[in-house]
Amino acid sequence: MRLYISSDMEGVAGVCAWQQVDARTPHPEYEIYRRYYTQEVAAAIEGARAGGAAGVLVNDSHGPMRNLLFEELPADVRVIFGNRKPFSMVQGADGGFGGAFFIGYHGAAGDADAVLCHTYTPSIIYDVRVNGIRCSEATLNAGLLGFYGVPLLLATGDRTTVEGIAEQMPWVRGVAVKESIGNFAADSMMPAAAQRAIRREAEVAIAGAADAKLFCFEPPITLDVQLVTAAQAHLVATIPSFERTGSRSVRFVHDSYPVVFKAFVATWRLAAMSS
Amino acid sequence: MNIYISCDMEGTAGLCSWKQCDPSDLHEYPIFRSNMTREVRAAIDGAREGGARRILVNDSHWSMRNLQLDELPADDDVRVISGAPKPWSMTQGLDAAIDAVFFTGYHAKAGDAATLAHTYSDDVYRVSVNGTPCSEALLNAALAGSYGVPVVLITGDRTIVEESVAAMPWAVGVAVKDAIGFSAVNSLTPQAAREAIRAGAREAMARIAQAKPFVFDAPFELTIETANVEQADFIELIPGFTRTGGRAVRFTSGDYPKLFAAFLAATRIAAAANTIG
Numbered sequence: 001m002r003l004y005i006s007s008d009m010e011g012v013a014g015v016c017a018w019q020q021v022d023a024r025t026p027h028p029e030y031e032i033y034r035r036y037y038t039q040e041v042a043a044a045i046e047g048a049r050a051g052g053a054a055g056v057l058v059n060d061s062h063g064p065m066r067n068l069l070f071e072e073l074p075a076d077v078r079v080i081f082g083n084r085k086p087f088s089m090v091q092g093a094d095g096g097f098g099g100a101f102f103i104g105y106h107g108a109a110g111d112a113d114a115v116l117c118h119t120y121t122p123s124i125i126y127d128v129r130v131n132g133i134r135c136s137e138a139t140l141n142a143g144l145l146g147f148y149g150v151p152l153l154l155a156t157g158d159r160t161t162v163e164g165i166a167e168q169m170p171w172v173r174g175v176a177v178k179e180s181i182g183n184f185a186a187d188s189m190m191p192a193a194a195q196r197a198i199r200r201e202a203e204v205a206i207a208g209a210a211d212a213k214l215f216c217f218e219p220p221i222t223l224d225v226q227l228v229t230a231a232q233a234h235l236v237a238t239i240p241s242f243e244r245t246g247s248r249s250v251r252f253v254h255d256s257y258p259v260v261f262k263a264f265v266a267t268w269r270l271a272a273m274s275s
Numbered sequence: 276m277n278i279y280i281s282c283d284m285e286g287t288a289g290l291c292s293w294k295q296c297d298p299s300d301l302h303e304y305p306i307f308r309s310n311m312t313r314e315v316r317a318a319i320d321g322a323r324e325g326g327a328r329r330i331l332v333n334d335s336h337w338s339m340r341n342l343q344l345d346e347l348p349a350d351d352d353v354r355v356i357s358g359a360p361k362p363w364s365m366t367q368g369l370d371a372a373i374d375a376v377f378f379t380g381y382h383a384k385a386g387d388a389a390t391l392a393h394t395y396s397d398d399v400y401r402v403s404v405n406g407t408p409c410s411e412a413l414l415n416a417a418l419a420g421s422y423g424v425p426v427v428l429i430t431g432d433r434t435i436v437e438e439s440v441a442a443m444p445w446a447v448g449v450a451v452k453d454a455i456g457f458s459a460v461n462s463l464t465p466q467a468a469r470e471a472i473r474a475g476a477r478e479a480m481a482r483i484a485q486a487k488p489f490v491f492d493a494p495f496e497l498t499i500e501t502a503n504v505e506q507a508d509f510i511e512l513i514p515g516f517t518r519t520g521g522r523a524v525r526f527t528s529g530d531y532p533k534l535f536a537a538f539l540a541a542t543r544i545a546a547a548a549n550t551i552g
Contacts, residue, residue: 084548237362238360240536240540252514262512269509
């Protein structure tokens, strides 16, 4: 069974501050947490292999998306690097995978007790709904996996995030590597313990893949995005076929989820130009 | 008569450098800002002499807050649109209630050997509608045309003026300068340019009755060639755009305003690609 892994960084054990995950502004802590991040991904791969997975694609999905220390990963996996991907955190998900893992994921913009919660871009996205369902990155990304027939099998991150995913996708196994205390503090497992837990659950998740379901949005698909500022919505509403639904909100409707997903990426790419 | 003036700056008499039309420049910009304002004033004066009453001026350059408002006629029938971004950019406020359009201070399209030639953005290498390479003047004229409104005056350098008059033979062209490549000109003096613009505007008013809206034939096909690959990567995210090459995208529609809006959205998202990821 081929496995797809989308790996983020905020949900790695111990992480509780932007400085630890900010690759753009060099901070000594980033290098430490970058290693823990790589080790959690490696643990997921090891567990998946023990459970029978073969053929692993890892999509580095955090920030500039070139964080993984890939010499520390098994030599026969493939890795997608770089952040300008039309499908961003789920680029390459259409490659015929039997299942997917979300490693190091975090809560949605507005979640209480979810470390560093946000949805794609903290200063731009206030809230996202698809067909009325409040979406985290995991929800949005799982929808694209579902479109391609790939079930989500495992999610790791803080407890709020993992439980939020289990509510929307009860078949997904979770590893809560930390309890969030607000958005910038955590009560965490030690890195080695988190990695052991991830390895164990990855193995179980692969073994149980047959029972997993697909998470799909039914067409017509309505994307509702609430922006942080009216200026952002003003700019995004200039995209043809976007509708301005409020001073800080826009809507886009389409039958194809990949088109909706790319429109969402266009939303925050363009909104970034508003200031 | 309701006249709409979309005023750009690069085609102002004498202007031959980005510094002269860059609002952050403290030395040359204030001079040319004043010259731009006075050329717009000349166009308004000529329009009024030709029978215009209401004038809507859309400041269409860079930050779009260049005009010195107290240099314009102080009556209730003159209004100015300032600031950016505006959904319709250089054509904001243009609708079927307008009788005719003036383009002042316009410049040649990207790729022309002419003064500060570009088309909306330096990210645009070439933009075409139905296979015709377009200047800002032509793109904007077609938007006016889609509302049934003709362009009757265009002022700027000789390259853009001659090309526009060839496409819209009913329009009056006032070439205030001849381009010598990208950043040198052989120009009228500001006073002479204003006199020519004023006379041209007066004549343009007399041509409104015979003028035609400029339109492309539907369905419309927009092709944009970008300067670099990363800009096409971003434009491709916009619903309706098809990637046709490393630096090329296409958008089709039966509705020209929608096509025009797609072009503007493309230029805006392309700008986001110019940062280091």
